[in-house]
Amino acid sequence: MPENADLQSVLDRAAEGGRVTADEALELYRSAPLHALGAAADAARRRRYAGTEHIATYIIERNINYTNSCVTACKFCAFYASPKSDKVWTRDLDDILRRCAETVELGGTQIMFQGGHHPDFGVEYYEEHFAAIKAAYPQLVIHSLGASEVEHMARISGVTPREAIQRIHAAGLDSFAGAGAELLPARARTAIAPLKESGERWLEIMEIAHGLGVESTSTMLMGTGETNAERIEHLRMIRDVQDRTGGFRAFIPYTYQPENNTLKGRTQATVLEYLRIIATARLFLDNVPHIQGSWLTTGKDVGQLSLHYGADDLGSVMLEENVVSSAGAKHRSNRLELLNLIRRAGRVPAQRSTTYEHLVVHEDPAQDPADDRVVSHFSSTAIEGGTAHPELNLVDAR
Numbered sequence: 589m590p591e592n593a594d595l596q597s598v599l600d601r602a603a604e605g606g607r608v609t610a611d612e613a614l615e616l617y618r619s620a621p622l623h624a625l626g627a628a629a630d631a632a633r634r635r636r637y638a639g640t641e642h643i644a645t646y647i648i649e650r651n652i653n654y655t656n657s658c659v660t661a662c663k664f665c666a667f668y669a670s671p672k673s674d675k676v677w678t679r680d681l682d683d684i685l686r687r688c689a690e691t692v693e694l695g696g697t698q699i700m701f702q703g704g705h706h707p708d709f710g711v712e713y714y715e716e717h718f719a720a721i722k723a724a725y726p727q728l729v730i731h732s733l734g735a736s737e738v739e740h741m742a743r744i745s746g747v748t749p750r751e752a753i754q755r756i757h758a759a760g761l762d763s764f765a766g767a768g769a770e771l772l773p774a775r776a777r778t779a780i781a782p783l784k785e786s787g788e789r790w791l792e793i794m795e796i797a798h799g800l801g802v803e804s805t806s807t808m809l810m811g812t813g814e815t816n817a818e819r820i821e822h823l824r825m826i827r828d829v830q831d832r833t834g835g836f837r838a839f840i841p842y843t844y845q846p847e848n849n850t851l852k853g854r855t856q857a858t859v860l861e862y863l864r865i866i867a868t869a870r871l872f873l874d875n876v877p878h879i880q881g882s883w884l885t886t887g888k889d890v891g892q893l894s895l896h897y898g899a900d901d902l903g904s905v906m907l908e909e910n911v912v913s914s915a916g917a918k919h920r921s922n923r924l925e926l927l928n929l930i931r932r933a934g935r936v937p938a939q940r941s942t943t944y945e946h947l948v949v950h951e952d953p954a955q956d957p958a959d960d961r962v963v964s965h966f967s968s969t970a971i972e973g974g975t976a977h978p979e980l981n982l983v984d985a986r
């Protein structure tokens with residue numbers, strides 16, 4: 589075990605922009621004093637964003653879940669239903685477009701399009717839906733899907749992942765959300781998602797996407813029984829690809845939610861583990877610009893804390909979310925709460941675009957909207973009832 593003085597010298601180097609090896613990152617993650625780890629990560633963040641280091645960003649988006657039918661049956665997932673189950677549902681295009689309209693009305697700029705690996709949905713399904721969304725709402729950015737969906741749709745349509753990416757990009761997909769990364773190292777991945785493509789394949793497809801000009805974010809699911817070494821290996825695998833492509837805009841770790849899935853009972857990641865991974869990611873992923881704190885799965889207080897551990901972004905006010913809420917995530921926030929959360933962390937909130945430009949900098953609290961309708965909604969109960977699509981009720985949203 590290195591002495592604290594040795595760890596401090598690694599922290600000092602990383603804070604000044606020097607590269608940290610994977611072995612060093614593991615030691616920092618395991619053993620660095622929490623406060624020193626956070627201080628170094630915060631220094632690295634301020635260094636990267638010198639001039640705008642007082643700002644923390646958020647986005648307004650909607651996660652439209654188009655189907656819960658899925659053949660992949662990941663063990664951590666509480667959202668999917670077997671295609672033969674009577675709990676399967678799929679939204680029609682009119683419903684999807686109505687949700688887009690509501691998103692635009694509420695000032696949302698981004699659509700996530702997230703669903704299961706439907707047994708029949710090939711490239712054509714996504715081409716049709718993305719083209720229809722872009723035709724009706726060209727101002728909405730479609731930041732959706734990831735390597736897992738590409739692998740699945742390409743197999744169904746009998747094309748290569750490269751062709752699948754080219755076609756859905758031409759139809760309207762702007763960037764990949766990077767879901768499906770879960771845990772990239774083989775043992776940890778097989779333990780929770782045995783039917784998913786390998787971590788190497790996930791990265792290979794993302795690298796193809798980046799080469800085609802389709803950038804993405806990257807994610808990590810933590811708390812399903814993976815080791816510390818596997819967490820850092822996940823980061824290393826992302827950093828290696830990023831050295832070649834530069835296509836990952838952000839890294840977004842989030843914590844496993846234990847309800848309604850077959851991993852129930854496993855230990856979740858603790859708050860301290862979460863903050864340590866945020867800080868270690870900021871120091872180790874020196875080539876990934878943005879580190880996002882996930883208040884949605886860890887809670888607003890922890891999200892706020894993450895801003896002092898290297899995070900520069902707090903994700904979204906998500907106008908609709910059904911995936912992690914199905915597994916037990918109960919945290920909700922409206923825009924005003926998020927703005928005040930950021931301010932109480934000593935930062936100035938800014939609404940951002942998908943590509944992280946500042947759209948509105950909320951310098952003056954007196955200018956905040958008095959009657960804010962931008963509220964996050966969970967709709968899993970309505971979905972499980974199976975009778976009606978979950979509605980974004982514009983009256984309730986006030």
Ligand code: SF4
Binds near residue numbers: 667704
């Ligand atoms: S995480 Fe995605 S691929 Fe896995 S079971 Fe859930 S919906 Fe299907």
